[in-house]
Amino acid sequence: MAPVYFTPGPAQLYPTVAGHLQTALDKQVFSQSHRSQAFKDLYQRADEGLRALFQLPQDYAIYFTGSATEIWERSLQSLTAQHTFHLVNGSFSKKYLDHAKWLGRQAQVLQKPFGQGFSLAEIQVPTGTELLTITQNETSSGVCMPVGDIHALRSLFPEPLVSVDMVSGAPYAALDFSQVDMAFFSVQKGFGLPAGLGVWLVNERCREVAATLEGQQYTGGHYSIASLHDQYQQFQTPCTPNVLDIYLLTHVVEDMLAKGIDTIRQETEAKAQQVYAFLEESALFAPFVQEKAHRSPTVLVAEVMEKPAAEVISHLKAQGLVVGSGYGAFKEKQIRIANFPAVTEQEIDRLVQAMRPI
Ligand SMILES: *Cc1c(COP(=O)(O)O)cnc(C)c1O
Numbered sequence: 001m002a003p004v005y006f007t008p009g010p011a012q013l014y015p016t017v018a019g020h021l022q023t024a025l026d027k028q029v030f031s032q033s034h035r036s037q038a039f040k041d042l043y044q045r046a047d048e049g050l051r052a053l054f055q056l057p058q059d060y061a062i063y064f065t066g067s068a069t070e071i072w073e074r075s076l077q078s079l080t081a082q083h084t085f086h087l088v089n090g091s092f093s094k095k096y097l098d099h100a101k102w103l104g105r106q107a108q109v110l111q112k113p114f115g116q117g118f119s120l121a122e123i124q125v126p127t128g129t130e131l132l133t134i135t136q137n138e139t140s141s142g143v144c145m146p147v148g149d150i151h152a153l154r155s156l157f158p159e160p161l162v163s164v165d166m167v168s169g170a171p172y173a174a175l176d177f178s179q180v181d182m183a184f185f186s187v188q189k190g191f192g193l194p195a196g197l198g199v200w201l202v203n204e205r206c207r208e209v210a211a212t213l214e215g216q217q218y219t220g221g222h223y224s225i226a227s228l229h230d231q232y233q234q235f236q237t238p239c240t241p242n243v244l245d246i247y248l249l250t251h252v253v254e255d256m257l258a259k260g261i262d263t264i265r266q267e268t269e270a271k272a273q274q275v276y277a278f279l280e281e282s283a284l285f286a287p288f289v290q291e292k293a294h295r296s297p298t299v300l301v302a303e304v305m306e307k308p309a310a311e312v313i314s315h316l317k318a319q320g321l322v323v324g325s326g327y328g329a330f331k332e333k334q335i336r337i338a339n340f341p342a343v344t345e346q347e348i349d350r351l352v353q354a355m356r357p358i
Pocket residue numbers: 009067068069070092093135137138139165166167168186187189196
């Protein structure tokens with residue numbers, strides 16, 4: 001039996017991927033020109049599916065890039081001249097901050113220890129901030145920011161543009177896009193697709209700021225918001241895009257819509273509940289994130305007591321269950337379990353049954 005991947009990206013493929021891939025090969029989709037009507041129709045179909053899945057407000061546009069990492073950089077280039085503010089509580093949120101520093105922005109930060117989230121009361125965004133960056137789900141530590149808290153920041157701090165990294169939370173996270181200005185993800189996490197595509201959701205307010213900065217400074221070249229939007233209006237891209245992933249994403253999003261996003265969310269919560277309940281009662285494992293409201297339903301991090309984490313990982317691997325190692329310095333002591341939509345309730349059940357007797 002093929003192993004099941006509970007790794008937080010690349011992750012288990014969504015169950016319908018293989019069928020869609022074969023259909024695309026049969027139809028020779030990957031040889032068609034990206035300037036053809038067939039590609040424009042595909043982009044439009046992807047756009048319609050993603051709009052429905054995320055309940056996007058009318059003014060949002062959807063752009064494709066090579067990765068989420070690229071969107072960190074392009075968003076800073078297109079939307080800021082000087083002042084940025086970053087909520088940092090793990091490795092991915094820190095990388096967004098690093099990109100701002102590399103670009104010479106005056107980047108300010110509120111930093112919390114690894115494994116902790118933010119309380120609204122402690123967040124003070126300085127006046128003059130152009131972009132506030134939030135990582136909705138910290139894949140490194142298993143901490144999430146409840147979407148209600150993200151929405152509340154808009155009324156507390158109406159001035160800055162709000163950017164949400166939802167790479168390992170989408171499509172589970174029920175973000176209200178009218179309360180933020182842009183969000184993004186890459187497809188090898190919650191969408192269960194091969195890596196190599198970033199998806200950038202951008203509102204009108206961002207485009208206005210980008211238009212003001214365009215011409216005053218380098219705004220990110222061919223993948224600037226201005227350039228992407230210019231092409232987007234014809235469902236085109238500035239360069240040859242990852243048609244393979246765009247095709248698969250289009251079809252997987254439609255499969256998710258057919259299943260129902262509410263069902264996907266309920267299943268995600270039920271599966272997460274089962275794993276956290278086990279971690280709490282187990283003598284060998286414990287949930288790493290203490291604050292329950294900040295425990296991620298999509299990337300669950302467990303501390304391993306008494307044994308090296310590597311031993312647990314290889315024990316599970318021998319049974320065809322592949323879990324992720326702890327991030328960076330936490331490699332020895334933690335495991336990470338991705339609970340994305342591609343993983344079924346039965347598979348989570350198998351994992352918990354296999355962890356119990358260790
Ligand atoms: C994986 C990840 C990224 C980076 O995605 P790439 O596709 O590798 O660029 C960014 N943010 C978060 C939260 C992630 O989990």
